[in-house]
Amino acid sequence: MSKLMPNYGWVQNTSNLSTIRETIDLVPEDGIKHSDLMNAIKKYREQSDSLPTKWTWDARCRIKAICASGLVKLDRNIQGYYPTELGIALQKCPKSDEYFKGKRILTSEEKELFRLSDETNAHLLDFDYNYFKGRHYGFREKAGIIAEREVKLEDDKIIINDFVIKIPGSL
Numbered sequence: 001m002s003k004l005m006p007n008y009g010w011v012q013n014t015s016n017l018s019t020i021r022e023t024i025d026l027v028p029e030d031g032i033k034h035s036d037l038m039n040a041i042k043k044y045r046e047q048s049d050s051l052p053t054k055w056t057w058d059a060r061c062r063i064k065a066i067c068a069s070g071l072v073k074l075d076r077n078i079q080g081y082y083p084t085e086l087g088i089a090l091q092k093c094p095k096s097d098e099y100f101k102g103k104r105i106l107t108s109e110e111k112e113l114f115r116l117s118d119e120t121n122a123h124l125l126d127f128d129y130n131y132f133k134g135r136h137y138g139f140r141e142k143a144g145i146i147a148e149r150e151v152k153l154e155d156d157k158i159i160i161n162d163f164v165i166k167i168p169g170s171l
Contacts, residue, residue, distance in 0.1 A: 016129070017114055018104040021095070023062040024071045024087050033080035037063060069114075070122075089113055100129060130154070140167065 026032075026040040041059040045051040052058050063081070066072050071087035074080075083091065090113045098105040106114070114124060125148075126133040136147040148163040 016103045017106055017110070017127075019062065020065050020069055020071070021090060021104075021106070021110060023066050024083065024090055027066070027072055027081055027083050027087065027091075029083060029088060031075060031078050031080055031082040033078055034063070035079075037081060086113065103129070135165075 022044065023041065026037060026044060032040070038056065038059045041062055042051065042055050045055060045058070066087070067074065067081070070084060071090060072081040072083050075082050090110065093109045093113060094107055095110070096105050096107045111127070114127075122134055122136045122138070124132075124134045130153040132149075132151040134149055136149070139145050139147065144167045146165040146167065148165060150161040150163075152159040152161075
């Protein structure tokens with residue numbers, strides 16, 4: 001079991017998929033500069049009366065999450081991001097108006113899109129508000145392994161378990 005470092009905040013800030021959805025909605029199809037996305041996140045958080053003191057940390061964490069989720073691609077030419085096909089599909093997906101413990105509940109369409117992967121061939125195995133389990137098949141061909149991650153929210157802590165599954169007969 002891995003232990004969290006004190007600065008592992010991006011997982012804490014984005015542990016709910018509705019937070020990631022809020023962030024991808026701020027990225028236009030024609031792309032956005034990093035600094036402009038940071039300011040868009042700040043403005044969004046101000047409008048929702050939820051701007052943290054360390055808002056730049058929060059904004060960077062949210063940007064890391066949309067990158068890690070395969071919803072945007074980094075474009076060094078504009079020093080910013082473009083949404084991927086998956087990101088655009090998620091932006092166009094209908095949202096629910098239902099909330100649970102302050103977080104918007106995802107629609108079945110949103111959940112299905114989060115199960116897909118643009119780059120990593122990842123698959124969601126299990127998900128609820130306090131638990132996530134998924135597999136990443138990006139190293140199956142090169143290294144003969146499958147990476148599995150389990151994230152649990154318990155007693156105001158995030159517990160992350162990473163597993164490496166060796167494929168029999170591989171390298």
